[in-house]
Each structure stands twice: as structure tokens, then as C-alpha cells.
Amino acid sequence: MVDETERVARMRQISRAFMEHVPHHRALGIEWVHAEAAVSVMRLPYQDKLVGHPETGVLHGGAISALLDACSGAAVFMALPEITRIATLDLRIDYLRPATAKRAVLARAHCYRLSRSIGFTRCVAYHDDVDDPIAMAVGTFMRSPTVSDTAPSAAAEEGGSA
């Protein structure tokens, strides 16, 4: 059994290295500002090139989608026992209100359930108050099996369809 603090530190280090090398994250200027067990917080700085509505200066939904997708995926990484490939199965985003022009958008994601095959996530986008959201997302991510998953004890714990 790997120590939890050690696991979180290792996953933070490995996934940060991966996230920082993603060309689309670099192009968007996405910063990973916080990571803990099964939780990730990312920041998308306001940039003129990401505007979807030039007359209001509001960011395009696509930029918010990319942020929520990235942040949700990172939360799954932070829940995993060891690094493995993950793939987004689906992501639903509700746009609750327009983002305010000229302000950075933050996202906080939680992988609230990790089964042998699937990570289930919730993610909220906001400016400075997580309780005053701009957008909410729920997602499911498929994970490739890892060595520890194939151990008999881990397999026996898992039930259900996921």
C-alpha cells in the first residue's frame, strides 16, 4: 500500500510535467495552480485571442470547454494510484452566465469516484468565488488498467458496471 501523501506528491509531479507539455494548454496559457488528492485547480488568463464575442469581449465557450476538460482530466490523474492513459468519454458543460471580460477564469475539478475503468468528475468554472459559478461540467474518463488494478484484492473490491 503506497503512502497517500507520497502518491499525491508523485502524481502531482508526473502529471504536471505532462500537462505543461500539452501544446494546446501552452497555446491557451492554462496554468495548473493547485493539485491535491482527486482535486485540481487551473487558471485560464484572459486573452484577446480567446474572445468569442468581439463586441462584449466575452471568452468563447470553446476556451472554457478546453479548460474544464483539462482540469477534469487532471483531477482524474490526481485520483489514480499510478500514471496511466486516460481518455474523455463524455463531458457535459452548462454555461450558467457569461464570463466577465478581461478577467481570468479558474476551474476546480473533483474526481468524486474512481472505479477500475472509469473516473467520474465534477468541475466548476468561476472568477473568484467557487460558489458563484460561470459554468459547471460533469465528465467521465476511461482509464487504462494499471499494475495495482490487476492485483486480486483491488479487483475484488470493484462492483457495478463501471
Added chain:
Amino acid sequence: MSALLGHIARFRAGDAAPLLEYIPYTRFLGMSVGLENDAIVGQLPFAEHLVGNPLLPALHGGTVAALLESTAVFQLLWQHASVVLPKTINITVQYLRTGRTENTYAQATITKLGRRVVAVHARAWQQERERPIATAVVHFLLGRGSAGGQTERRGEGEPS
């Protein structure tokens, strides 16, 4: 008339370039738009900055979502002359296959045009149209000035 409405009018007359150029984010993605049997085809030429997984490599899910959502908006503007500035209520994207590092295309179908809300289904593919890499369901709220079907020039949509 605002610059945006002017560009939308030109788009409806068949010239999409000024609108795509005017929206910073579609310019950032490098997205373009074509027509096929009077339906919009959204086009996302491959570019390095769209990559989400450099190890596979694969396109970022967010870029595919943006192509699907934008294609849905363009189809709506093209098909329904009465629709002005639709706002996205929500989008659900289903990722079916890895988006490879090649050109991606998308088409959208309006499944329901109501007075205030429109439901659109969109799909994206790469080399083989019959093997979609992602599909999406998008709901839009129609802005003020939209008159749900009263001045239609295309399509069979009727206000509910």
C-alpha cells in the same frame, strides 16, 4: 448595424471569411467553413497548437468541442435567417475515437427549433465520415431579435 451583424449578413450571403476573421477564437483555432448541399461543414485544419496529448499524439478534446459548438452556431445562422446571436445553454460532447493529428470536419443538424430554445446535434470526423470521432448535443437560447421561424428562408423548422 453592428460590425458583427454586418459580418453575419455577409455570411448568409455566402461569404464566411469576414465573420471567421472577426471572431478571435475561431481565428486562434484556424477554423474555416465550407458548404455541401446547402449545409455547413466546419473545418479545423490540423495545427500543432491543437494537440492535447503529445505522446499519442491526439487532438485536445476542447478543440473538438469548440469545432462542434461553432459548427452548430454556423448551421443555425445559415439555416434560420431569423436567428440572431444564439447563446449556448449547454453542450454534451461524446468522444468516440482519438482525434488524430489530421484535418477534422463537422456538420450539425437542427433537431428542434423552438421560439426560445434550439436543440442541435453535431458530429465530427476525420478521414472517414462514417467513423465519427465525436458527437455533441447543444442547446441554444435565442437572443432578442430572434423570431423563431417567422422569417425563414431555408429549412423546415417551425416555431413551437
